[in-house]
Amino acid sequence: MKILTTNYITCAVKACKTSSNAFPLQFRDAELVQEELELNEEFIKNILPRIEWPALVQTAASLGFTTLPSTKPEGDLDEQMIKDLHTLLVETQVISGKLVCGNCQHEYNIHQGIANFLLPNHLV
Amino acid sequence: MLPTPDTSHIDPDTTYEPNTDSYLILDSLTADAPFLSSRFKAPAPTPLILELGTGSGIISAFIASNPVTLFGRPDLLLLGTDANSIACAATNQSLKITPNPHLQLASVTADLATPIRPNEVDVLVFNPPYVPSPDVPKLGKHEDGYEEQFRLLALACDGGADGMEVTRRVFEGLGETLSARGVAYILFCASNKPDEVMEELQGKGWSCVKVGDLGKKGGIEKLTVWRIYK
Numbered sequence: 001m002k003i004l005t006t007n008y009i010t011c012a013v014k015a016c017k018t019s020s021n022a023f024p025l026q027f028r029d030a031e032l033v034q035e036e037l038e039l040n041e042e043f044i045k046n047i048l049p050r051i052e053w054p055a056l057v058q059t060a061a062s063l064g065f066t067t068l069p070s071t072k073p074e075g076d077l078d079e080q081m082i083k084d085l086h087t088l089l090v091e092t093q094v095i096s097g098k099l100v101c102g103n104c105q106h107e108y109n110i111h112q113g114i115a116n117f118l119l120p121n122h123l124v
Numbered sequence: 125m126l127p128t129p130d131t132s133h134i135d136p137d138t139t140y141e142p143n144t145d146s147y148l149i150l151d152s153l154t155a156d157a158p159f160l161s162s163r164f165k166a167p168a169p170t171p172l173i174l175e176l177g178t179g180s181g182i183i184s185a186f187i188a189s190n191p192v193t194l195f196g197r198p199d200l201l202l203l204g205t206d207a208n209s210i211a212c213a214a215t216n217q218s219l220k221i222t223p224n225p226h227l228q229l230a231s232v233t234a235d236l237a238t239p240i241r242p243n244e245v246d247v248l249v250f251n252p253p254y255v256p257s258p259d260v261p262k263l264g265k266h267e268d269g270y271e272e273q274f275r276l277l278a279l280a281c282d283g284g285a286d287g288m289e290v291t292r293r294v295f296e297g298l299g300e301t302l303s304a305r306g307v308a309y310i311l312f313c314a315s316n317k318p319d320e321v322m323e324e325l326q327g328k329g330w331s332c333v334k335v336g337d338l339g340k341k342g343g344i345e346k347l348t349v350w351r352i353y354k
Contacts, residue, residue: 001230012238046199049169090226114212117234
């Protein structure tokens with residue numbers, strides 16, 4: 001799963017959906033792999049408006065990517081910024097670890113790149 | 125006709141194999157490309173596509189392979205869920221071998237859209253378990269290997285009463301799942317009584333347009349695909 005996934009998911013527990021603490025879910029013990037993919041500048045520029053930037057900055061920082069500016073870059077992006085975003089958003093996959101809800105503390109396991117959001121019976 | 129994605133890597137003992145219903149969704153999306161292209165025309169932000177119950181991943185892979193033909197733009201973001209983690213792995217593989225693996229965010233194991241943030245999804249695609257059955261299989265894993273295989277395949281097919289129990293749960297959350305510009309594409313069989321279902325949805329303010337159908341038996345269309353939106 002790509003890091004940007006956390007921009008569009010939240011805790012599967014119904015009561016957490018409206019809690020600001022549940023977003024973004026936090027990675028724990030995440031193991032990352034880089035997969036080389038062709039740089040597509042247009043794609044990076046196009047998806048920027050679709051990104052909730054503060055949440056991405058927070059998630060990226062927790063994984064050791066600390067070069068993102070605190071506000072979303074606008075206008076023309078320099079070459080280095082495009083490269084950094086390509087590495088972070090397109091080439092980096094989380095292959096194992098956990099995603100943790102900041103509201104209920106429930107942990108969702110990630111195994112072979114697939115996060116499991118099925119809840120135990122008592123939480124459904 | 126657009127080429128059908130390669131899903132030959134899937135294990136049909138544990139993952140639903142692409143079938144007539146899957147292909148009908150591919151054709152329906154293709155037929156509805158003018159609508160999609162106009163609704164999501166750039167410079168509107170990149171559409172987020174969510175497929176529920178991806179199975180082999182053939183539908184997501186088809187979308188990822190043809191963004192310009194279907195949406196009139198090269199940029200999409202694709203998410204998929206399936207209650208069967210083996211199907212999630214199959215979906216990942218199907219996406220990986222498309223020309224555009226960069227469009228896929230993740231395939232996650234989940235009950236429908238339960239972990240998806242509210243009002244983020246621009247296009248929801250669902251080939252549901254639509255076959256009427258005495259009950260819908262449980263989401264918890266079965267210890268016995270044979271029983272587990274049986275459960276996984278039943279998850280992809282058994283839709284409970286009228287074959288509608290799972291689809292109804294999607295409808296209940298549809299307003300919360302879709303964005304303001306959101307559209308859902310959902311497949312029905314004749315036993316689902318789609319005409320009655322659409323009337324009900326229209327009563328709740330949804331627009332419903334039939335975008336695909338296949339095979340008539342005694343005047344009744346066996347399979348149909350509907351675009352449901354506001």
